[in-house]
Amino acid sequence: MERVYGVVDTTFSRINMGEIAVRTIRAEDRDAKIMRYTVPGIKDLPVAAKRLIEAGCNGVITLGWVGKSQLDKYSYLATSIGLITVQILTSKHVIDVTVHEDEAEDEESLVKIAEDRARKHSLNLVKLVRDGPNSLTAQAGKGLRQGYENAGPIG
Numbered sequence: 001m002e003r004v005y006g007v008v009d010t011t012f013s014r015i016n017m018g019e020i021a022v023r024t025i026r027a028e029d030r031d032a033k034i035m036r037y038t039v040p041g042i043k044d045l046p047v048a049a050k051r052l053i054e055a056g057c058n059g060v061i062t063l064g065w066v067g068k069s070q071l072d073k074y075s076y077l078a079t080s081i082g083l084i085t086v087q088i089l090t091s092k093h094v095i096d097v098t099v100h101e102d103e104a105e106d107e108e109s110l111v112k113i114a115e116d117r118a119r120k121h122s123l124n125l126v127k128l129v130r131d132g133p134n135s136l137t138a139q140a141g142k143g144l145r146q147g148y149e150n151a152g153p154i155g
């Protein structure tokens with residue numbers, strides 16, 4: 001079966017996470033097709049993800065950047081509900097990669113967080129789309145983190 005991945009990113013983002021996602025998916029699943037769609041901001045992500053699924057994508061990764069203000073945070077809440085709704089309506093994974101600008105004090109740390117999160121979640125998307133529901137089961141309960149060092153298991 002031909003696999004098609006969707007990558008949706010924004011012009012609001014201060015880091016080109018869409019490019020990282022495309023590069024990672026291409027390296028991991030060389031035969032796959034990738035469709036990219038860039039929108040102005042996070043509230044535009046849900047419809048773009050839905051349109052990519054309707055155009056044939058088996059799964060989508062969205063890459064959003066949330067500003068520091070309260071209004072930005074409310075915008076993300078609305079976006080998140082929208083993205084979950086798309087998943088339920090389409091029965092396809094939409095992996096929501098979001099960097100919050102107040103996660104780190106300095107720009108260098110934000111770059112590291114964004115790169116790590118975009119890369120690791122791109123690999124998660126490939127596994128879920130290509131290898132199915134048990135593809136991550138060996139890592140269950142391992143305290144994996146995206147954007148940071150893994151927390152590790154306890155107990």
Ligand SMILES: Cc1nc2c(=O)[nH]c(=O)nc-2n(C[C@H](O)[C@H](O)[C@H](O)CO)c1C
Binds near residue numbers: 040068071073
């Ligand atoms: C307040 C606000 N905050 C953000 C944000 O933190 N991150 C982002 O990507 N976009 C933001 N936007 C823009 C909206 O998501 C959207 O692009 C516009 O309302 C146009 O539909 C808005 C309006």
